[in-house]
Amino acid sequence: MFTGLVMGLGRIAAVEARGDETRFRIKALFALENIVLGESIAVNGVCLTVETAGQREFSAYASGETLSCSNLGALKIGSTVNLERALALGDRLGGHLVSGHVDCLAKVASVTPAGQSVKYRITFPEENSMFVVPKGSVALDGISLTVNECGDGFLTVNIIPSTQGATTIAGWKPGVVVNMETDMLGKYVLRMLGPWKDAKAGKQSQISEAFLREHGF
Numbered sequence: 001m002f003t004g005l006v007m008g009l010g011r012i013a014a015v016e017a018r019g020d021e022t023r024f025r026i027k028a029l030f031a032l033e034n035i036v037l038g039e040s041i042a043v044n045g046v047c048l049t050v051e052t053a054g055q056r057e058f059s060a061y062a063s064g065e066t067l068s069c070s071n072l073g074a075l076k077i078g079s080t081v082n083l084e085r086a087l088a089l090g091d092r093l094g095g096h097l098v099s100g101h102v103d104c105l106a107k108v109a110s111v112t113p114a115g116q117s118v119k120y121r122i123t124f125p126e127e128n129s130m131f132v133v134p135k136g137s138v139a140l141d142g143i144s145l146t147v148n149e150c151g152d153g154f155l156t157v158n159i160i161p162s163t164q165g166a167t168t169i170a171g172w173k174p175g176v177v178v179n180m181e182t183d184m185l186g187k188y189v190l191r192m193l194g195p196w197k198d199a200k201a202g203k204q205s206q207i208s209e210a211f212l213r214e215h216g217f
Contacts, residue, residue: 002042004095004137004144006082006167008032010043012075013057020064024048024075027057028083040086040100044168045142045179046070047086047100070102070179071141082142082167095144096137097184104128106140106180108172109154117158119148120172124180126153130190131182139181143167 008030016023026043035041035053041060042048048060067073075081087093106124113119122140132138132150138157139145145157164170172178192215 001087002047002084002095002098002100002142003087003091003093004045004098004139004142005084006143007084008166009168010081010083012077012079012081014059015075015077020067022062022067022073023051023059024062024072025057025059026081026083029080030056032056032083032085042082042084042086042098042100042142044071044081045098045100045139045181046072046102069105071105071177074177080168080171084142096139098139098142098144098181099184100142101181102179103131103182104180106178108174108176108178110174111172114158117160118164118169119156119158120169121154121156122178122180123154128180128182129153131186133183133186136186137183139179141168141178143169 008028010026010028012024013027014025033056035050035058037050037053039050040047041050041058043060046066048062050058051061052059062072104125106122108120109123110121111118129150129152132147132155134147134150136147137144138147138155140157143163148156148158159169
């Protein structure tokens with residue numbers, strides 16, 4: 001589990017592709033100390049498991065499924081990525097709950113100055129629109145951001161100077177593809193409402209005494 005508060009940047013030091021799978025060696029550009037084998041680190045918002053660890057660097061494996069659902073397949077030696085270690089119990093939750101499981105790929109459609117901030121318009125597959133709400137949260141390349149406006153297949157975010165300086169957002173321009181994870185709580189709520197929605201649509205309800213008992217009621 002992560003918060004979407006990027007700890008710092010990393011640089012891809014090696015890429016070892018084997019078929020549709022890839023191993024990355026990543027060098028942290030900040031004080032990422034005491035890396036533990038098996039721990040989870042979010043790389044551009046994708047939860048990866050540390051396989052080997054050294055001084056401020058680690059290697060991690062990405063399966064074909066992970067590469068097909070994220071922008072990690074486009075990384076090459078020298079690419080810069082956002083890094084975040086997993087949340088520990090008792091830590092401050094300054095962003096929002098992020099699982100590190102990417103829902104879709106999104107694209108930067110426009111970049112517009114807005115005072116000292118920068119406004120980004122992001123487009124994404126319309127089927128994910130139901131999970132994006134105004135003033136809600138979204139993770140883009142692992143960065144917890146607040147949605148300004150949204151509609152079918154798009155959202156806008158305003159990026160303050162400190163976030164621009166601490167993440168890969170400084171390099172975003174129209175056409176850049178980013179990982180997008182929508183709000184985790186919204187997905188669970190929609191799934192739990194499924195039987196109720198079926199009943200409203202005239203389908204036989206799946207809510208029974210056994211169903212309620214199984215879900216803690």
